[in-house]
Amino acid sequence: MASELRVNTLKDASGNNSIGMSYVFNTNKAWCRFNGTGTPAYHDSFNLGSITDNGTGNYNFAITSAMLNDDYAKVDGGGHYDEQSSGDTTSSVQIKTYSAAVALADYDNVTFVVVGDLA
């Protein structure tokens, strides 16, 4: 049978290492590592759906369980990318990957995470 626990704070059994539930809730809401070469595909992902290939180095990722607003933090894996994009919505996040010469380019092993409030 499913069970539900309502609580404000978690501590270990000794009463130490207290953590408020707000910290628990502020986990990553979506993440992935994907291959942007050829037909874009995930290595692995969480809370992300279909990938739209907008052209070289330009992708949109559907967010399966939508965000509450478009004010979330999108953090990339460093390296080739990214820019904070005006193409981010509650249900889609846009990633652009660039070469060292600042030209759009496709890469493998591109990662990003989304942190914020789910709807």
Next chain:
Amino acid sequence: MASILKVDDLRGNTAAGNITITSEGGAATMQLQQGVAKAWGQLSATGTISLNDSFNNSAATDVGTGIFEFNFTNSMNNDDFCIQANGSSQIQITSSTNLSTSTCRVLNRDQSNSAEDTTILSNSVKGDLA
């Protein structure tokens, strides 16, 4: 009234590895385990390297100039995990040949795309634990 739960081990009731939390907006639920970072670390990455602070990273290895490998204490379920890393320059996550369930490797490169050591390098790993 505020409530405090004292516990050492949290497990799902139906499935041990699946605890559901309700979204901030109340319209959705998500699996807690999937959202939690599985490893992170801050590395002093010049000279003799050392982990300043970390979680689930047992050691870091200086593989060569600008190349650092992190060893996980608890292994990942596969090598498809998601890494974010930041140093003083560009960061590249090495190809899957250098990622395993027990290690991940990152490269710090300067603006000319040459390997470069960095004062501080941070990383964070998301994915499935074994």
